[in-house]
Amino acid sequence: MTHDHDLVLRPTDAQTKxxxxxxPGRIGGDLVMETLAGLGATTVFGLPGQHALGMFDALRRSDLRYVGLRVENNAGFAADAYGRITGEAAPLLLSTGPGALTALAALHEAAAASAPVLAISSQVPAAGLGGGRHGYLHELPDQAASFRGVVKSVHTVxxxxxxxxxLADAWRSALSAPHGPVWVEIPQDVLLAxxxxxxxxxADATPAELxxxxxxxxxxxxxxAHAERPAIIAGGGVVRADASGKLRRLAERLAAPVVTTFGGKGAFPWQHPLSLQSWLEDRHTTDFxxxxxxxxxxxxxxGELSSNYHTFRPRGRVVQIEADLGKLESNHPALGIHADARLALQALLETVPxxxxxTAPDRVRTLLEKVRARIDAQELTLEQDVLAAVRRALPDGSPSFWDMTILAYWAWSAxxxxxxxxxxxxxGAGGLGYGFPAALGAAVADPTRPVLAVSGDGGALYSIAELATARxxxxxxxxxxxxxxxxxxxxEYMTDTFGQPTATELARPDYAALAESFGVPxxxxxxxxxxxxxxxALATPGPSVVVLPAVLRMFAPTHLDGR
Structure with a gap:
């Protein structure tokens, strides 16, 4: 009797030879590139650094495409977007110490948004590992400890x-549900050996199904099956699991209204008769x-945004399907189902009559009319017109990447x-500077569609150097x-709370002229x-910058004013 674990793959004569x-002439860095290619990677992001030169020399001998950004954090954002668009683990090559730490905020966002990023950092020579003080340039007492609280897993070679x-273990970790960033560090002398x-x-790194x-x-x-007023909240896990089709079928079978979270945008058709859209920062929606x-x-x-800043208090039974075990019942008691959204929705489709x-479409329509009336009463025509102009200009199939800016806050809901x-x-994490470098990563992932990035001037200054990368x-x-x-x-926050703002005003460049200096229209x-x-601009191939001088306002926070 032969068991699966008794099977051994025998190499061919050519493979043995x-x-x-x-x-000849291969070093540890070549093993990195060969393994990445064997895992299915085609593109890597990053920045070179002194301890990481063994990786970058090997990159020259590989067929992997390299996209180098000007700041490590921006390289992390680009890898994050590449992972979101392709569903593949995006390799991010970094150096030791300052270079590694500069990417920490990007990995925080990838972790919060479940984006699969495979960060590979160099380290000081192996003799310097273990927490000593050997005086190496870029040395940290424990570099991995700086990342352990952020990424899914840490691997030291x-x-x-x-x-x-x-690398195979890290790849599997990054792509196991829930997706997320992982950290691999390799000493300089190992890369050069x-x-x-x-x-x-x-390399076999197929993730197990949840x-x-x-x-x-x-x-x-x-x-x-026995609910009288079922409703559905669809989050980012539906998008990541490619389960929007199954979600729609289940909602229609149940005649259940659906609201999408800000991370789940697009998981349910916006104009569907059962669509509550994304108005989560609205008391009418919370009441519904x-x-x-x-x-x-x-x-x-x-979490905070999806629960209207923790004012949401469900009165009925909650069923929560979540791939991240730490989030299961973390905010509300529920029948918690730890599973990939696609597999769980399929199981429900097979059993729910x-x-x-x-009345469901009428109740949805009534709710959206209340939301619209509340927004219209606030005299926010400029903001709505600007967002509508962006929507009309952006081709339907094109992705958009939004920084933490007022127009993005509008976009989350509207x-x-x-x-x-x-x-x-x-x-996910709420850091500034995400929009533009993430859009660059998306353009690398799919060059067939134009990509839109949206930033405020504050966030733009975080990533202005990447105009050089775009060009x-x-x-x-x-x-x-x-x-x-x-x-x-x-x-706005400071004026509302304290009567006047402090440290919010910025001297800024002429962004259009600055773009031109990079050779970008x-x-x-x-x-x-x-x-x-x-x-x-979107119809013209290549990078471009459009600057809109405007002061936009947010709609009133209904978690505070009640209605």
Missing amino acids: AALAPP RTPSQIPSA ETHLPVVTA VPRVELTAVAADLL LEDADVLLVVGSGL ERTDP FDAKAPNTMHSAQ QYDLDVTWLIVDDGGYGILR GVRTTPQSLEDDLTA
Whole structure:
């Protein structure tokens, strides 16, 4: 009797011959590149540094495409977006110490948004590992400790032979549900060491599927089958699992209204009769969801933004499907199902009977009318017109990447993403500077569609150096910069709270002229000409900058004023 674990793959004669006679001149860095290629990677992002030169020398001998950015944090944002768009683990090559630490905020965003980033950092020579003080340039007492609280897993390599397995383990970790960033560090001398190991031709790092427990989905199906007022909150996990089609089928079978979180934009059709859209920062929506007798939460932890700043108090039963075990029931008691959203939705589709409720579309329509009336009463025509102009200018299939800026906050609630996995923002961790470098990563991932980045002038200054990257690689990204002369949302927060702002005003450059100095076309626009200028920029191949001088305001926070 033969068991699976008894099977051994036997090399062919040609493979044996090649393994016994590896090409000369290879070093540890070559094992890195060979393993990445064997895992299926085609593109790497990053910046070189003194301890990492062994990786970059090997990169020259590989077929991997390299996209170098000007700041490590921006390289991390680009890798994050590449991972979101492709669903693949995006390799990020970094140096030791300052170079590694500069990418920490980007990895924080990738962790919060479950973006698969494979960060590979150099380290001081192996003799310097272990927390001593050896005086190496860039040395940290424990570099891995700086990342352990952020990434999914940390892998430290100490010999060349460990490189392929460590990278395969990290790759599997990054792509196991929930996706996320991982950290691999390799000492300088290991990267530079001559190796006679066989060329790495393939590496098996297939992640295990996160399957729901059948007894839990049976209970969930029974609750939904007998619900009188079911509703669904669809989060980013639906998008990451490519489960929007299954979500729609289940919602229609249950006649259940669906609201998408800001991370789940596009998970459900915006104009569908059951679509509550994304108005989560609205008390009318919160009331509607609280009234559901069974609330199905798919791919969301119901965090601060998704719960209208923790004012949401469900009165009915909650069923939560979540791949991140730490988020399961972390904010509300629920029937918690630890599973990939796609597999769990499929299980429900196989067991939930069809339910009819002719009143559901009317209740959805009534809610959206209340939301619209509340917004219209606040005299925010400029903001709505600007967002509508952006939507009309952006082709339906093109992705957009939004920085932490007032227009993005509007977009979270009011922007129709048109399709899943097309609208992305930094609302996971909330750091500045995400929009433009992330858009560059998306353009690398899919050069067939123009990409839009949206920033305020404050966030734009975090990533202005990447105009050089956009020009160098001729990436098809249009960057809309809304210039209000400061940190606009912080200006509002401080004025509302303290009566006046402090440290929010910025001296800033002429962004259009600055773009031109990088060889990137730049244009100043107005709210009236924005649609035409954006349309023209998006239709022109290569990078471009559109600057809109405007002071935008946020709509009133209904978690505070009640209605």
